[in-house]
Amino acid sequence: MSLLRVDGLEAGYGLLKAVRAVSFECAQGEVLALVGANGAGKTTLLRCIAGVHAASAGRVVFDGADIGSLRAPRRVGLGIAMVPEGRRLFTAMSVEDNLRVAALRARKGPWNLESVLEAFPQLKPKLKAAAGTLSGGQQQATAIARALMTNPRLLLLDEISLGLSPIAVDQVYESLRGLIDAGTTVVLVEQDLTRALAVATQVICMLEGRVALQGRREELQRQAIMDAYFGLGREARGAA
Ligand code: ATP
Numbered sequence: 001m002s003l004l005r006v007d008g009l010e011a012g013y014g015l016l017k018a019v020r021a022v023s024f025e026c027a028q029g030e031v032l033a034l035v036g037a038n039g040a041g042k043t044t045l046l047r048c049i050a051g052v053h054a055a056s057a058g059r060v061v062f063d064g065a066d067i068g069s070l071r072a073p074r075r076v077g078l079g080i081a082m083v084p085e086g087r088r089l090f091t092a093m094s095v096e097d098n099l100r101v102a103a104l105r106a107r108k109g110p111w112n113l114e115s116v117l118e119a120f121p122q123l124k125p126k127l128k129a130a131a132g133t134l135s136g137g138q139q140q141a142t143a144i145a146r147a148l149m150t151n152p153r154l155l156l157l158d159e160i161s162l163g164l165s166p167i168a169v170d171q172v173y174e175s176l177r178g179l180i181d182a183g184t185t186v187v188l189v190e191q192d193l194t195r196a197l198a199v200a201t202q203v204i205c206m207l208e209g210r211v212a213l214q215g216r217r218e219e220l221q222r223q224a225i226m227d228a229y230f231g232l233g234r235e236a237r238g239a240a
Contacts, residue, residue, distance in 0.1 A: 001064060003028045003185050004049070004154055009058035011041075011048050012209075018044040020209040022058070026154075026202065031186045033200035033217075035193055036229060040206040042189040043085060046156050049187065050082040051075040062154070076105050079153030083160060085189075087143040091132030095123055095142050098131050102149035109151030116145045120175055137168025141175060148179070155179070158189045169195070193225065207231050 002025040011019040019041045026032045034042045047053035049060055051072035060068050067075055090098050099113055117124050120141045126134055131142055140160055147155060160176070161169040173195060180186060180199060190196035197203065203220055205213040205228040213220070213228035226232075 002026055002061075003030075003063060004187070005059075005061040006045075006049065007059040007061065009045065009048060009055050009060065011044050011053060011055045018209050019048065019055075022204075022206075022209075022211055024202075024204055024211070024214060026185060026187060028153075028185055029183045030201045031180055031188060031199050032202045032204065033196035034187065034189045034204050034206060035191075035196050035225065036206035036212070039208075041209040042206055043158055045206070046082065046158055046187065046189055049154075050080060050156055052082070073105065076150055076152075077107065079107055079151065080156065081147035081150045081152035081154070082156040083143045083147045083158060085158040085162060087139050089131040089139055089142055089146070092130055094128050095131050095134070096127040098142055098146050099149050102146040105150055107151040111148045111151045113149075116148050119148070119178055120145045122171065135168065136164045137171055140164060140168070140172050144172070144175070144179075153185060155184055155186045157186060159191060160188075161190065161192050161195060173199070193222070193229070197222065197225075205229055 004026040007023050009019055009022045022045060034045065036042055044053060048055045051070055055068065059066055062078060062080065099116060122138060123141055123145060126138055131139060134142065160172055176199065188196060197217065200217045203215060203217055203225060204211055205225055207228060213225060
């Protein structure tokens with residue numbers, strides 16, 4: 001059974017339809033990369049799964065249960081954690097307090113302050129520093145670490161490489177690789193196709209709110225994804 005199933009999801013802002021008829025399944029341990037140009041609807045889709053934006057139609061099924069009517073905090077309690085674009089840390093609070101606050105809503109599981117710091121060793125010397133004083137890469141690490149403190153079964157990551165130096169991106173992805181290898185299920189919104197394809201087991205390319213291309217990573221050629229990204233050759237599918 002899939003850990004996450006999205007069926008015919010629709011969402012928008014007033015008259016604007018940002019997500020149209022999106023369906024997919026994500027099994028335990030999978031890494032689903034959501035790619036697509038600016039405004040394609042990736043963030044809105046992620047927010048609907050997290051429960052911070054209301055879908056106008058369709059279903060979000062998590063571990064076999066329809067969670068469409070549950071608000072975001074209940075979804076965190078079920079094991080869905082989101083790292084939003086721009087990180088949204090409590091910048092005046094210390095890194096440690098940012099992490100401990102998240103633990104207040106934690107499920108039982110392997111993640112605690114100690115194990116999170118093992119996964120993100122770069123945060124160890126920064127624990128007492130105000131989060132706002134950290135570098136972009138350290139702040140991103142803190143945001144992912146904060147999500148882990150809730151002991152998620154599903155991690156939703158929105159543009160974790162945005163605005164970071166290449167070295168910081170390398171470091172964040174290195175930590176992410178550790179989480180993936182440990183079996184964490186991830187839905188990742190990423191503008192950097194190379195980064196996304198390096199970690200994905202499944203890829204969905206969105207265009208103007210719709211799924212333009214969808215498939216297992218190994219079945220998709222980069223060129224077909226690029227074409228779908230830019231709305232070229234919409235019929236192109238798969239490696240053929
Ligand atoms: P980006 O990479 O730029 O974040 P995205 O693929 O994540 O793009 P969304 O942010 O989901 O796309 O945006 C989808 C559409 O919804 C776009 O047309 C965008 O302008 C619009 N949109 C997003 N947020 C809002 C909002 N708060 N109010 C009105 N329209 C919005």
